[in-house]
Amino acid sequence: MSTDSNRKVVLASRPRGVPAPGDFRVETEALAPLADGQVRVDVSHLSIDAFIRTALETSGYHGSIPLGGTVVALGVGRVRESRAATLAAGDWVSGPLLAQSVATLPAAMLSRIDVQRAPATAYLGVLGLTTGLTAYVGVRRVGRVQAGETFVVSAAAGAVGSVAGQIAKQDGARVVGIAGGEAKSRFLTQQLGFDAAVDYKRDDVADQLRAAAPGGVDVYFDNVGGPLLDVVLDQIKLRARIVICGAISQYSGDMSRGVRGPALYLRLAERQSRMEGFAVTHFPEALAEGEAALAGWMREGRIRLPEHVVHGLESFGAALATLFTGGHTGKLLLAV
Amino acid sequence: MSTDSNRKVVLASRPRGVPAPGDFRVETEALAPLADGQVRVDVSHLSIDAFIRTALETSGYHGSIPLGGTVVALGVGRVRESRAATLAAGDWVSGPLLAQSVATLPAAMLSRIDVQRAPATAYLGVLGLTTGLTAYVGVRRVGRVQAGETFVVSAAAGAVGSVAGQIAKQDGARVVGIAGGEAKSRFLTQQLGFDAAVDYKRDDVADQLRAAAPGGVDVYFDNVGGPLLDVVLDQIKLRARIVICGAISQYSGDMSRGVRGPALYLRLAERQSRMEGFAVTHFPEALAEGEAALAGWMREGRIRLPEHVVHGLESFGAALATLFTGGHTGKLLLAV
Numbered sequence: 001m002s003t004d005s006n007r008k009v010v011l012a013s014r015p016r017g018v019p020a021p022g023d024f025r026v027e028t029e030a031l032a033p034l035a036d037g038q039v040r041v042d043v044s045h046l047s048i049d050a051f052i053r054t055a056l057e058t059s060g061y062h063g064s065i066p067l068g069g070t071v072v073a074l075g076v077g078r079v080r081e082s083r084a085a086t087l088a089a090g091d092w093v094s095g096p097l098l099a100q101s102v103a104t105l106p107a108a109m110l111s112r113i114d115v116q117r118a119p120a121t122a123y124l125g126v127l128g129l130t131t132g133l134t135a136y137v138g139v140r141r142v143g144r145v146q147a148g149e150t151f152v153v154s155a156a157a158g159a160v161g162s163v164a165g166q167i168a169k170q171d172g173a174r175v176v177g178i179a180g181g182e183a184k185s186r187f188l189t190q191q192l193g194f195d196a197a198v199d200y201k202r203d204d205v206a207d208q209l210r211a212a213a214p215g216g217v218d219v220y221f222d223n224v225g226g227p228l229l230d231v232v233l234d235q236i237k238l239r240a241r242i243v244i245c246g247a248i249s250q251y252s253g254d255m256s257r258g259v260r261g262p263a264l265y266l267r268l269a270e271r272q273s274r275m276e277g278f279a280v281t282h283f284p285e286a287l288a289e290g291e292a293a294l295a296g297w298m299r300e301g302r303i304r305l306p307e308h309v310v311h312g313l314e315s316f317g318a319a320l321a322t323l324f325t326g327g328h329t330g331k332l333l334l335a336v
Numbered sequence: 337m338s339t340d341s342n343r344k345v346v347l348a349s350r351p352r353g354v355p356a357p358g359d360f361r362v363e364t365e366a367l368a369p370l371a372d373g374q375v376r377v378d379v380s381h382l383s384i385d386a387f388i389r390t391a392l393e394t395s396g397y398h399g400s401i402p403l404g405g406t407v408v409a410l411g412v413g414r415v416r417e418s419r420a421a422t423l424a425a426g427d428w429v430s431g432p433l434l435a436q437s438v439a440t441l442p443a444a445m446l447s448r449i450d451v452q453r454a455p456a457t458a459y460l461g462v463l464g465l466t467t468g469l470t471a472y473v474g475v476r477r478v479g480r481v482q483a484g485e486t487f488v489v490s491a492a493a494g495a496v497g498s499v500a501g502q503i504a505k506q507d508g509a510r511v512v513g514i515a516g517g518e519a520k521s522r523f524l525t526q527q528l529g530f531d532a533a534v535d536y537k538r539d540d541v542a543d544q545l546r547a548a549a550p551g552g553v554d555v556y557f558d559n560v561g562g563p564l565l566d567v568v569l570d571q572i573k574l575r576a577r578i579v580i581c582g583a584i585s586q587y588s589g590d591m592s593r594g595v596r597g598p599a600l601y602l603r604l605a606e607r608q609s610r611m612e613g614f615a616v617t618h619f620p621e622a623l624a625e626g627e628a629a630l631a632g633w634m635r636e637g638r639i640r641l642p643e644h645v646v647h648g649l650e651s652f653g654a655a656l657a658t659l660f661t662g663g664h665t666g667k668l669l670l671a672v
Contacts, residue, residue: 230597261596261599265598265611266561266613268612274613275604276612277603277604277607278605
C-alpha cells in the first residue's frame with residue numbers, strides 16, 4: 001500500500017434492499033496536504049454498523065451520502081502525522097474515519113484510545129460507541145433492568161445485543177436472547193452465559209418465548225422491530241420497558257415514510273408499559289461511566305464479544321450485507 | 337316505570353364495526369330478593385365509554401359479554417334499599433351499575449358520592465374514573481407535562497381529551513387540541529381555553545399541527561391511534577412523551593390480533609422519546625388526590641365539561657355509536 005495515497009470506498013449506486021458489493025467501488029486518490037489542526041491516520045479497522053445503511057439512502061436520518069462520496073464508518077487507527085497539539089504521531093485514535101485506508105481530518109473529531117487497557121478493536125466493540133456503549137446506555141439508562149427481572153434482547157448474537165444481554169446478566173436479570181438458528185442459540189447460552197435462547201427462524205417463536213420467559217417479559221431490548229416486536233409485546237408484564245435501539249428488520253427503502261409499526265402497541269396501555277427509544281449520543285454524560293464499567297467487566301472476563309473480521313476495503317459491501325442477513329455472530333469488523 | 341321490575345339492555349348480536357341500535361335489546365325482569373351485603377340502586381345516569389365496545393367483542397381485554405348478557409356500563413344512582421352496613425337508602429353511589437334501570441349488587445362494588453360537592457353526573461364526568469381521573473393520571477403521572485411545554489391531545493372535544501387539555505393548561509402548558517370539524521375547534525379554543533385547535537378532517541393536518549406547535553410536541557395525549565399518531569410522532573421534540581390512553585380510531589374487529597401500529601415509532605429512538613400506556617386502574621394511589629384537584633378546579637370554574645345527554649335505555653345503542661362517529665362534544669351520558 002502506498003503511503004502517499006488513500007484508497008476509499010465510494011457509493012457507486014444507491015442500494016435497493018440490502019446493500020450489495022456492486023453498490024460500492026474502491027478508488028485511489030492522492031493525499032492532500034495536511035492543514036492546521038488536522039491529523040493523518042492510518043486506518044486499522046472499521047466498525048460495520050447498521051447506521052451506515054441508512055446513510056446510503058436519500059432520507060436516512062444520519063444524513064445522506066452523495067453518489068461518489070466516501071462511505072461513512074467509525075474506525076480505529078494510528079496517527080501518522082499531526083498538525084494538532086492534542087495528538088501526536090503514534091497515538092491510537094477512534095472516530096469517524098470513513099471507509100478508507102488513510103483518514104485526514106480535524107483532531108477534534110477523534111478520541112485518543114489507550115491500547116494498553118484494551119486492544120484497539122475493543123474500542124469498536126465492547127468499548128465502542130455504537131456497540132458496547134449503546135448497549136450500556138440502553139440497559140442502564142433506558143431499560144433500567146432490576147435484579148430478578150426477565151430481560152429479553154433481539155439480534156442477541158450481534159454486537160449490541162450480545163453485550164446488552166451480558167450487562168443485564170451483571171445486573172442480576174434472567175436473560176433471554178432471540179437470534180436466528182441453533183448455532184447462535186448455543187453461542188448465547190454456552191459462550192455468553194444467557195439463561196435461554198429463542199430461535200426466531202422456527203415458527204413457534206411465541207411458544208419458545210413463553211417457555212423461556214414463563215412469567216412474562218420485564219425489559220425488551222429491541223434491535224429488530226417487525227413482527228418479532230409484536231410477539232414480545234404480547235408477552236410483556238405490567239410496567240414493562242421496551243427499549244427501542246433499532247429495527248434492523250425494517251432498514252430498507254425510505255424509512256422517513258415509516259416502517260411496519262407494532263400492531264400490538266396498545267398492550268402498553270393494557271399493561272402500563274412504556275416503549276422508549278434512544279441513541280447513544282443522547283447520553284454524553286454516561287459515556288465515561290459506561291466505558292469504565294465495560295472495561296472492568298472485560299478485564300474480569302465477565303463480558304465477551306467475539307470479533308468477526310472481514311479483510312480488505314474491497315470486501316466492504318459484502319461485509320455490510322452480512323450485517324443484514326445475519327451471517328455473523330459478535331462484532332463485525334473490517335480490517336483495512 | 338314499575339318499581340319491582342328491572343329494565344336492562346342486553347346484547348342481541350355481536351356488533352360488526354361500530355355498534356348499532358339493532359345489536360341491543362331492552363328486556364324487563366322481576367327483581368330478585370336482596371341478599372345480605374347487597375344494595376338496590378335506582379340508576380340515574382350511565383357513562384357511555386369506549387371500553388363498552390371492547391367488552392362487546394369476543395376478545396376484548398375488559399372481558400367479553402355473552403349474547404343475552406346485560407351490557408356493562410359505569411353509572412350513578414341512588415340506593416333504594418340496602419342490606420349492607422356501609423350504605424343506606426337515599427345514598428348516592430357510583431360504580432359498575434350496568435346498562436339497566438335498577439342495579440342489584442354488593443355494596444362493596446360501589447362508592448358513595450357527595451352530591452353536595454358536585455352534581456351526581458360530575459362523578460361520571462370531571463370526577464369520573466373513566467373521564468376526569470383518567471385524564472388526570474395520564475397528564476400528571478404519565479405525560480408529566482411541564483410549564484412552557486407544548487401539550488397536544490387527540491379526541492380533544494371528547495370527555496377525556498377535553499379534561500386532559502384543561503389540566504395541562506392548569507400546569508402551564510401550551511395546549512393544542514385535535515378534533516373533527518370547525519365547530520369542535522371553536523369549542524376548544526373559545527369555550528375551553530385551548531391555545532389552538534387542529535381539524536383532523538382537513539387534509540393538511542400535518543401543516544396545521546406545525547402551525548399550532550411550531551417548536552414541536554413535548555407531550556401527546558393520544559386517545560385515537562391510527563394515522564394521526566404518525567402525524568404527531570413526526571413532529572415530536574427530543575424527550576417527548578406519548579401517552580397512550582386509547583385508540584378509538586382502531587376499536588373494531590378483533591383487537592387482540594392488533595391494530596394499525598405507528599409506522600413512525602422509530603422517531604422514538606431518533607428523538608429519545610417514549611410512548612407509555614396506562615389505564616386509570618393502574619394508579620389507585622392517585623385517585624383521591626386527582627378527585628380533590630379536579631373538584632377544586634371545577635368549583636373555581638377552571639375546568640368545564642359540558643354534558644351531552646341522551647335519554648332512555650332504548651337509545652343506548654345509538655348513544656354508543658355516537659361515541660365512535662364523533663357526533664358529540666364533552667361527556668356523553670345516558671339518562672335512564
